[in-house]
Amino acid sequence: MAGSMHMSRLRNWFLASPPVEFAITNLKELLIGALQQGPIPQHVAFVMDGNRRFARSHGIETVEGHNLGFEALARILEVCYKSGVKVVTIYAFSIENFKRSKFEVDALMEMAKVKLSQMAQHGDLLDRYGAKVRVLGRLDLLKPDVLAAVNRAVDLTSRNGDRVLNICFPYTSRDEITTAIRDTVEDYSKPIQNTRSAGAASRTPFSESHIAYNIRAQTLGSKTHDTTSDSESTSGSSAQDDDLPTRNDRANHVYESGSSFSSSTTLHHGGQQEPHKGSPQTAPTESDSPVYISPETISRQTLNDRMLTKGTPPLDILIRTSGVERLSDFMLWQTHENTEIVFLDVMWPEFDLWHFLPVMLGWQRRISKSRQDPDAEGNFAGDSPESSEEDLDTMLLRQSGKVKSI
């Protein structure tokens, strides 16, 4: 034990000596620059696990372990952003973590507050270099002072460049999915207020009003008196597909309100008459039962747009440290399709470029391979993530170089 302590001190002294430090820094720069030559994942997520275990195994306080974890985060963020990763998502605090000891929770909150308010002090620096900070999760569970710091940091960085740091603060994925469902339901149970048309989307590709219009157009010569049944069905469900049915719809309402017109003239002049017939037009929609968007229009995209990660590229790599091999309620919705999940047997405070590099190289290798011939490996045929144009350019460059060398 004493011998290993001695050795590690010697090693630390060696690594901290200026020439070695300089060499390592330059080597890292070189490797990051080299990484940039290949495809780069657009979105990487980290589960920062192992701070507590690291602290326990090194005989330091838990809080100190979290501090070291924060340093590791800063290190890895530097690597990510320098090599061209657009979005980094980190799992900072789970809703479940509120169950931990009050001392630890308070210390974590304090740390978050200090870090976030420090960030706010460096406003102009962040403007120049910084990434956008977004905090995902149940902000309502935070204490007011922490929440204030969060809001300040988010506001301050909201106008920053295209790099994004997502901090999942009190977050669980199930909560996120549930919230997305709830928001969708809420949005869909608001009656449609606007008077442009009675309904929004029809269940069928054909709109009833349009059919009614066609039938009427065929029997144009004769006068149609009983259009009440038509208008009832129209207000129930009609289409927003194109302009035509909507205008017919309007025409129907106009016709209904101004009943003295003959149907043929109303249909033809509906569009022109509409402006000065504005007020009676709204009447039928309001008197009917409220009209909603059809739930059938809900799709994966609808839910996707209500996830907390909306607007970010799909998750390419998820890394969890400390050798625990489960997701623990993190990014379930985002990871379950094309994300490569990597479990590393290293504590988060020790995590560095040296652990990250093999993951990146493996990913680059796989992506370039699957791009070169998509049929080669059945597992990921054809679903290589979208690449930015510069990636494609470098790919092309390398390929042409190969051809030349042949």
Added chain:
Amino acid sequence: MVSRRDRDLLRDDLRQRGTKLSTADREQLLKTYLPNPAELPNRSRASTATSERRKTRKKPIRSFLKSQLHRLVYAVTHIIFGIVVRLLQAYHAVVNRIFAVVYHHHRTPELIRKDVRGLKRLPQHLSTILTLRKEDDALAVLMDEVAELAAWSSCAGIPQLSIYEKTGVLKSCLPALHQIITTKLASYYGTPSQQPSLQLYAPHHPVHGKPASPYSETGSLTILLLSSTDGRETLVDLTKTLAEMSQNGKLSPDDITPELVDAEISEITTQPLAADPAFSETMLKPEPDLLLVFGPFLKLDGYPPWQIRLTEMYCTGIRSHGLNGDGEAVEYQGYMRGLWHFAGAQMRFGR
């Protein structure tokens, strides 16, 4: 990389809750680590004029050399990495062969039982991701894999098995699959009286097989088939139903809680069992304990997201697909390694 002195300064500052250093101090400290503003890509700033001049003054030869160097290093690291990966692949291939020889089931339930005897824990619900290959007999191969997995699981004493296959082709041939699994079980166990009772079903499909009698000693095996439609699509369907209910005033959006969603989603996978009174005894645990991925790396490929919150995942690891065409992905030794890993044990040569 942050030098040691600066790091210690910052750590001290943090311990004092950020009171020790002033804002200016910290900025001074950070300055050396920040990239040169002129090198930042396409950012327009107020001081564009000066930086523009600096840009033109930048040495083109040096930056060209730098990019060439990066390109070279990229190529070299990838070559080295490729060699390392190949070596590891070869090593694992050899190890796997040895394991495959040492740990072979020989279609004897006793041997399989012996392999898992020392394990501290076994998954109650095991899940695997299988892929349909591209050959003509892909479906037959896939069904055989399912049957093998079923046989191993029942021998090892795992009562629940769920099989995820993206396209859902298995769901369309439930009776045939049931037949194949029964045949496979017969080849392991012998006479039907010794076979475990088998239930095979998929969400929205009826249960195939006979219920387990509570007094039988042979145990039972429940197999659930999943496909990509049971993932996001199911959540979308749930949202649709909830939205419709809300529109009709039967439900308030505030009623939607994780518990409600959990109950509904779990219902999807357990419903066919519960609907049939004969199977009401058999309860399926909706969340798998262990997810085995037979493939070179861990990708969920559309696996239902809701259920895998706490599922442990194990990937059988580096496999060379190229060596013998399709490559028999589902192997007994990989399966065993997954179980051993789950129990926190190391597999050794020799039983």
